[in-house]
Amino acid sequence: MLRQLWTLTRGQRRPLVAALLLTLIAAAVGVAQPLAAKGVVDALTAHRPLLGPVAVLVLVLLAQAVIGAFAAFLLERTGERFVLGMRTGLVSHLLRIQMRAFDQLRVGDLMARASTDVAALREALTHVSVQIATNLCVALGSLVAMFVMDPVLMLLILGVLLTAGLVINGLSARIGRVSMTLQTAVGAISAGLERALSALRTVRANRAEQREIDHLAALSHRAYDAAVHSARLTAVIAPAAQLAINAAFVLILLVGAARVDQGALSLGALVAMLLYATQLAGPLTELMAGIASVNRAKGATERIQEVYALPTEDSGVPTAGRGTPRRQPAHRAPSTASLEIRDLRFGYSPGTPVLRGLSLTVPPHALVALVGPSGAGKSTAFALVNRFYEPWSGSIRIDGRPATDMGLKEWRSHIGWVEQDCPILHGTLRDNLRYAAPDATDDRLWQALDLVNLTHKVRRLPAGLDSEVGERGARLSSGERQRIAIARAVLARPRLLLMDEPTAHLDPANEAALTVNMHDLRQECALLVIAHRMSTIEAADTVVMLANGTAHATGTYAELLRTHPGFQRLVGGHPAGVNGARRS
Numbered sequence: 001m002l003r004q005l006w007t008l009t010r011g012q013r014r015p016l017v018a019a020l021l022l023t024l025i026a027a028a029v030g031v032a033q034p035l036a037a038k039g040v041v042d043a044l045t046a047h048r049p050l051l052g053p054v055a056v057l058v059l060v061l062l063a064q065a066v067i068g069a070f071a072a073f074l075l076e077r078t079g080e081r082f083v084l085g086m087r088t089g090l091v092s093h094l095l096r097i098q099m100r101a102f103d104q105l106r107v108g109d110l111m112a113r114a115s116t117d118v119a120a121l122r123e124a125l126t127h128v129s130v131q132i133a134t135n136l137c138v139a140l141g142s143l144v145a146m147f148v149m150d151p152v153l154m155l156l157i158l159g160v161l162l163t164a165g166l167v168i169n170g171l172s173a174r175i176g177r178v179s180m181t182l183q184t185a186v187g188a189i190s191a192g193l194e195r196a197l198s199a200l201r202t203v204r205a206n207r208a209e210q211r212e213i214d215h216l217a218a219l220s221h222r223a224y225d226a227a228v229h230s231a232r233l234t235a236v237i238a239p240a241a242q243l244a245i246n247a248a249f250v251l252i253l254l255v256g257a258a259r260v261d262q263g264a265l266s267l268g269a270l271v272a273m274l275l276y277a278t279q280l281a282g283p284l285t286e287l288m289a290g291i292a293s294v295n296r297a298k299g300a301t302e303r304i305q306e307v308y309a310l311p312t313e314d315s316g317v318p319t320a321g322r323g324t325p326r327r328q329p330a331h332r333a334p335s336t337a338s339l340e341i342r343d344l345r346f347g348y349s350p351g352t353p354v355l356r357g358l359s360l361t362v363p364p365h366a367l368v369a370l371v372g373p374s375g376a377g378k379s380t381a382f383a384l385v386n387r388f389y390e391p392w393s394g395s396i397r398i399d400g401r402p403a404t405d406m407g408l409k410e411w412r413s414h415i416g417w418v419e420q421d422c423p424i425l426h427g428t429l430r431d432n433l434r435y436a437a438p439d440a441t442d443d444r445l446w447q448a449l450d451l452v453n454l455t456h457k458v459r460r461l462p463a464g465l466d467s468e469v470g471e472r473g474a475r476l477s478s479g480e481r482q483r484i485a486i487a488r489a490v491l492a493r494p495r496l497l498l499m500d501e502p503t504a505h506l507d508p509a510n511e512a513a514l515t516v517n518m519h520d521l522r523q524e525c526a527l528l529v530i531a532h533r534m535s536t537i538e539a540a541d542t543v544v545m546l547a548n549g550t551a552h553a554t555g556t557y558a559e560l561l562r563t564h565p566g567f568q569r570l571v572g573g574h575p576a577g578v579n580g581a582r583r584s
């Protein structure tokens with residue numbers, strides 16, 4: 001546990017060690033305090049001058065206060081720096097994790113890891129770890145001083161304290177286990193809340209508010225039960241430590257008084273022993289509470305370590321092949337195609353292929369439509385072209401250059417992608433349009449809006465391009481969201497534009513306009529379009545029909561309609577079928 005914590009302190013170790021040293025110095029000065037007090041008492045009883053011992057005592061007290069304050073500040077600042085580093089580190093790791101890993105996770109839970117888990121860890125890492133180290137030193141220092149004064153008495157006290165320590169250690173281990181349950185429950189609450197809030201309209205329309213509330217309440221109860229369990233265990237720790245200290249006190253008074261009586265111990269030494277016992281009380285209780293607190297942070301540490309263990313995109317080798325990467329020849333083939341997919345095989349889980357040797361070509365400035373029944377693998381093919389996943393085998397080339405020849409950023413800079421549900425990000429229209437092309441001028445933004453028939457609409461808005469679109473573009477209609485998404489993709493001037501049924505949310509007028517615009521777009525780039533609508537299919541130069549994970553048939557719309565019964569069924573047999581093409 002402490003080793004895990006130590007790994008996480010990377011980057012903060014120097015200030016942490018400095019704070020620790022200062023706290024230790026403050027604590028050491030504190031250890032000297034009873035000795036200074038002993039000096040005063042001994043001077044009093046021996047009728048020696050008091051000025052010197054009193055001055056030493058005052059100096060010791062002042063030094064402890066000043067060094068202690070500075071150490072406390074340094075520690076707080078280190079804690080905040082740790083939180084800063086941890087949050088930025090986690091966020092940058094999370095945004096780069098491989099899609100395959102991301103598919104297994106819940107967004108709300110990931111958000112909890114970057115917020116509540118980091119906060120829990122900060123407490124353990126800075127405050128408590130320093131607290132444990134200093135209190136341990138203070139306790140050891142006090143025990144050594146006691147040993148020097150009266151070994152017999154000290155060993156008796158040590159026996160009492162060790163017994164208490166063993167009991168408390170057992171409790172702390174249980175706290176560690178409960179803390180994992182607690183942090184996992186907190187993560188589940190965040191995930192549940194994210195699920196419900198991100199689909200609030202669906203929740204309302206299905207009258208599922210109460211069910212979602214009950215679900216979240218059940219999760220909250222699970223967190224509550226774990227927290228109360230942990231509190232119950234923690235509550236025992238302070239009294240147990242206190243009990244041990246009190247027993248030590250009684251021992252010192254009884255045995256110590258007897259030993260003073262026998263002349264084995266001076267009165268000053270007895271006073272010092274009592275002061276050391278008083279001084280032991282605080283550190284020992286805090287030490288035990290600190291160990292419990294570190295154990296409480298165990299859950300948070302594990303959850304954060306789990307995030308760091310997730311593979312990032314840059315940690316994967318950009319190449320085809322399931323296991324060992326097989327480099328493609330790096331030469332640049334003559335650019336006869338904007339996109340060339342050869343014999344692509346891929347599945348989301350081993351042994352279940354979705355694409356079983358897909359091959360297709362998109363010539364420069366061509367519009368190719370990808371059609372096929374639902375679940376045939378059209379979106380999967382797009383995800384592979386975007387290199388969100390690495391194929392099992394096969395190759396993808398853009399302008400003759402294989403995927404293995406380019407880093408992910410460069411590869412994706414050649415591709416524009418208009419998703420099926422067209423995610424729009426919170427912010428203004430301008431923010432959204434410039435998302436892939438941050439340097440685009442307003443003139444270019446208006447040209448792109450023109451292309452998707454939105455100029456008129458945006459000009460009428462009071463704030464124009466600065467209009468807020470709302471969370472996930474909630475203030476736009478779905479057709480508008482789709483058109484903004486298209487404009488956004490086009491603005492980045494990609495070599496290849498991937499569109500997942502770009503006319504899906506458009507009315508007939510806008511659908512017709514976009515079909516014309518797609519023809520214009522071909523001047524700039526090649527288009528590969530997942531098509532469900534007749535207008536899109538008819539507009540394509542080539543239609544590739546995907547079935548069973550392969551390109552089942554390829555040809556023009558007219559050819560396929562004439563020669564391919566499967567295609568006839570797809571576009572004609574089920575005019576409004578699941579994924580059958582629809583006439584608008």
Ligand SMILES: Nc1ncnc2c1ncn2[C@@H]1O[C@H](COP(=O)(O)OP(=O)(O)OP(=O)(O)O)[C@@H](O)[C@H]1O
Pocket residue numbers: 103348354372373374375376377378379380381579
């Ligand atoms: N992230 C994923 N993890 C696991 N399986 C997935 C994932 N995405 C898709 N699949 C599965 O892969 C298969 C192909 O899905 P895909 O989305 O590529 O089909 P599609 O042809 O685009 O369908 P549609 O026309 O309905 O959008 C489906 O069986 C689907 O359940």
